[in-house]
Amino acid sequence: MQEDRAFDIVRTSLRNGRLPHAYVLVAPPRGAGGAFARRVCSLLLCERGPAAAPCGECDGCVRAARGTHPDVRTLEPEKKSRVIGIDAMRGSFLPWAAEKSFDGGWKIGVVLFADRLNDASSNAFLKTLEEPPENTLFLLATDQPDALLPTILSRCQRLDLSTGRVPPAEPWRTRVAEALAAHSNASQLRVQATAMRLHAIFEEIRGLAEDAVRAEVRAASEADPAGYVPPDKDTFDALARTKEKELRLAVYVAFQDWYRDLLVLSSIPPGAPEPVLFFPEFRDVLAERARRVPARLALRYVDLAEEIRTHIEVRNMADTFVFPHFLTWIH
Ligand SMILES: [Zn+2]
Incomplete structure (x- = not known):
C-alpha cells in the first residue's frame, strides 16, 4: 500500500x-x-x-x-x-x-x-x-x-x-500544495479562492467515495447473485461517508506537511545544510514565503491544519465555513 x-x-x-x-x-x-x-x-x-x-x-x-x-x-x-x-x-x-x-x-x-x-x-x-x-x-x-x-x-x-x-495519496497531495502555493490572505477574495479550491478537492473525493462503494456493492452482488442483499439508502450513505472521511485524511496530511516545510525553512540558520522537505518540488515558493513568515507563525499554521481537521471531521462543521475562517489567519 x-x-x-x-x-x-x-x-x-x-x-x-x-x-x-x-x-x-x-x-x-x-x-x-x-x-x-x-x-x-x-x-x-x-x-x-x-x-x-x-x-x-x-x-x-x-x-x-x-x-x-x-x-x-x-x-x-x-x-x-x-x-x-x-x-x-x-x-x-x-x-x-x-x-x-x-x-x-x-x-x-x-x-x-x-x-x-x-x-x-x-x-x-x-x-x-x-x-x-x-x-x-x-x-x-x-x-x-x-x-x-x-x-x-x-x-x-x-x-x-x-x-x-x-x-499522502496523489493527486490530493499535489492539488493541496498547488492551492496553498497560490494562497494569500491579502484580501477576502483571495482567501475565498483558496477555500474554493480545497472545497473542489472535497467534492471530487465525495464522488470517488460513492463510486468506490457502488463498485463494492456491485462486486458483492456479482459474487453471490442469489443471496446478496443490497444495502438500503442509509447504509449506502454511511459506507460512502466513511470512505470519504478516509480519503480526506490525505488532504489534512498534505496541508500539515506543507506548513511543516514552511516551518523548517523559516527556522534554518543561514549556511545550514539544505533540509529534507515533504514538497521539494515547491521549494522555491516555500522558501520565498518563509522569508516573510517567522517560525512561530509557521508553527501556528501547522496547528491550524489540525484545528481545521477537528472542526470538519469531529465537530462536523461545513468545510465551506471552516476553510475561509482559518485561511484568513494564514499568510
Ligand atoms: Zn513497457
Missing part, C-alpha cells in the same frame, strides 16, 4: 515535469527498495511512455526488469569490503551518469545499500548530485538513511516505503 502511494508520487511528479534528481528509498535494498527501484525504471523506460502504467512487455520494460537495460546502472557494495568505494564510484558509475542516454530517454542510476558509501565515494557522488546530468534519476535504496551524509540526503526526496510515515 505504502509502495503504491509512493509510486503514485513518482508518477505524478514525472507527469508534471517535477521529478527530483534523486530519491532516497527507505526500505530493505534486497527487498522492497530494490523492487521499487525496478518499478521506477520500467516507468521511465517503458516504450509506451510515462503517461501509461509500465506495460511489462515491451523491450524497455523487459530489459529494465532483467537489469540489462543500458540506461540503468546499479552500484552496490563490493562483496569483500562491503563498502561502495571510490573506485567503483569513479570507475564506471559516474562516467556512465555523465554520458548521454543510450536510448535518448531517461537514465537511472541505482545505488543499493547507499548507507555503505564511504566518505570518498559520498563526496564524489555529491558533486554529481550538485550538478545533476539531464534526464537522469538517481535512486538510493537503504534501510539506514541516517547513515548517509546529510549533504546527500538534503539533495534527495525521501520516500519511506516500508516503515515510518505514509506520504
Whole structure:
C-alpha cells in the first residue's frame, strides 16, 4: 500500500515535469527498495511512455526488469569490503551518469545499500548530485538513511516505503500544495479562492467515495447473485461517508506537511545544510514565503491544519465555513 502511494508520487511528479534528481528509498535494498527501484525504471523506460502504467512487455520494460537495460546502472557494495568505494564510484558509475542516454530517454542510476558509501565515494557522488546530468534519476535504496551524509540526503526526496510515515495519496497531495502555493490572505477574495479550491478537492473525493462503494456493492452482488442483499439508502450513505472521511485524511496530511516545510525553512540558520522537505518540488515558493513568515507563525499554521481537521471531521462543521475562517489567519 505504502509502495503504491509512493509510486503514485513518482508518477505524478514525472507527469508534471517535477521529478527530483534523486530519491532516497527507505526500505530493505534486497527487498522492497530494490523492487521499487525496478518499478521506477520500467516507468521511465517503458516504450509506451510515462503517461501509461509500465506495460511489462515491451523491450524497455523487459530489459529494465532483467537489469540489462543500458540506461540503468546499479552500484552496490563490493562483496569483500562491503563498502561502495571510490573506485567503483569513479570507475564506471559516474562516467556512465555523465554520458548521454543510450536510448535518448531517461537514465537511472541505482545505488543499493547507499548507507555503505564511504566518505570518498559520498563526496564524489555529491558533486554529481550538485550538478545533476539531464534526464537522469538517481535512486538510493537503504534501510539506514541516517547513515548517509546529510549533504546527500538534503539533495534527495525521501520516500519511506516500508516503515515510518505514509506520504499522502496523489493527486490530493499535489492539488493541496498547488492551492496553498497560490494562497494569500491579502484580501477576502483571495482567501475565498483558496477555500474554493480545497472545497473542489472535497467534492471530487465525495464522488470517488460513492463510486468506490457502488463498485463494492456491485462486486458483492456479482459474487453471490442469489443471496446478496443490497444495502438500503442509509447504509449506502454511511459506507460512502466513511470512505470519504478516509480519503480526506490525505488532504489534512498534505496541508500539515506543507506548513511543516514552511516551518523548517523559516527556522534554518543561514549556511545550514539544505533540509529534507515533504514538497521539494515547491521549494522555491516555500522558501520565498518563509522569508516573510517567522517560525512561530509557521508553527501556528501547522496547528491550524489540525484545528481545521477537528472542526470538519469531529465537530462536523461545513468545510465551506471552516476553510475561509482559518485561511484568513494564514499568510
Ligand atoms: Zn513497457
